Amino acid sequence: MSHSASSATGAHNIAPESMTSRDYYADSYAHFGIHEEMLKDTVRTGSYKAAIMNNPHLFKGKTVLDVGCGTGILSMFAAKAGASHVVGIDMSNIIDQAQKIVEANGFSGTITLVKGKLEEAVLPIQQFDIIISEWMGYFLLYESMLDTVLLARDKYLKPDGLIFPDHASMFLAAIEDEEYKEEKINFWDNVYGFDYSCIKDIALREPLVDTVELKSVVTDPCVIKTIDLRTAKKEDLTFTAPFSLLATRNDYVHAFLAWFDVSFECTHSKVKFSTGPHAKYTHWKQTVFYTPGNAIPVSTEDKITGEISVAPNARNNRDLDIRISWETPLGEKEVIDYKMS
Ligand SMILES: C[S@@+](CC[C@H](N)C(=O)[O-])C[C@H]1O[C@@H](n2cnc3c(N)ncnc32)[C@H](O)[C@@H]1O
Secondary structure, X not given: OOOOOEEOOOOOOOOHHHOOHHHHHHOHHHOHHHHHHHHHOHHHHHHHHHHHHOOHHHHOOOEEEEEOOOOOHHHHHHHHOOOOEEEEEEOOOHHHHHHHHHHHOOOOOOEEEEEOOOOOOOOOOOOEEEEEEOOOEOOEOOOOOHHHHHHHXXXXXXXXXXXXXXXXXXXXXXXXXXXXXXXXXXXXHOEOOEOOHHHHHHHHOOOEEEOOOHHHEOEOOEEEEEEEOOOOOHHHHOXXXXXXXXXXXXXXXXXXXXXXXXXXXXXXXXXXXEOOOOOOOOOOOEEEEXXXXXXXXXXXXXXXXXXXXXXXOOOOOOOEEEEEEEEXXXXXXXXXXXXXX
16 A cells, blocks of 8 residues: 555646645645644644544544545544544645655554545545544535535445544524624725715625624524434535524624534544534634615514525535525515625
């Protein structure tokens, strides 16, 4: 078995010192900065570390596939947890650094790295006991590589194999956000005395990834999607779900707020983390969908009911088309098409 990063596709081999901004645009994961942000996200990386390294009984003597291994951090956790062999695959040039990192840390004998797209690669092992992957995007599914992980599961996971993580859930709530809506959306009504309102409509349809304080949340959260990675199909990632948001105080609603939780249910202690406004900061923050027009007044125990539809964009399947339709407690109905691109 080769212990050097072998190219499974025609990925361009460019030394980091020769890469220009154009190369980084085409291969954003090649830059160390994006990996620095992910590695320093202690909720993210610490949860994977706990799920893997606190469960050596699951890893001892097992073969592990790390889908989208990046700098190789999850592969090394698995090797340290006792895996007999780990294959890490990544289509980005960052894998050249991963190879050096694996060697520098003495894992060349346990970890094999493959450069290429999982979909096209030929792997040195055909059946794995465990798949590990950090595939989550903003709003869980934006630019997500979950379809790649599902494909890896169907092609390479043994029938009784484990997936780390194995569950994800998405939530929706409503928030009071007058100040920031004024700054981001209503700003376009009057720009130095000029009418820029044509941009207001475009800005409104673009969900905003940002941190929201828990005190802004004015309703209970509602689950809009649960994904069991052991059984999910690619088609399940296109869905429509009803929601009912129960107001917890008298206030005004300016936006919907979405976030997700991820869990490793197959572990003894069921490691879990949340990207919600009640939880510690993660680089995924939360996702804000501003509502048009005036704020929606709500009183305690009022309900905003509606439906959310999520689908990959037809032209670029890493983008998302999101439709939210709702009815206010006063019976007013609205539908907005949002686009994450
Ligand atoms: C979110 S990063 C995670 C990196 C690393 N596992 C970690 O936890 O720090 C996802 C990685 O998956 C890689 N990737 C995305 N789609 C892929 C595919 N279809 N085949 C191979 N690698 C892929 C990207 O290049 C990126 O390095």
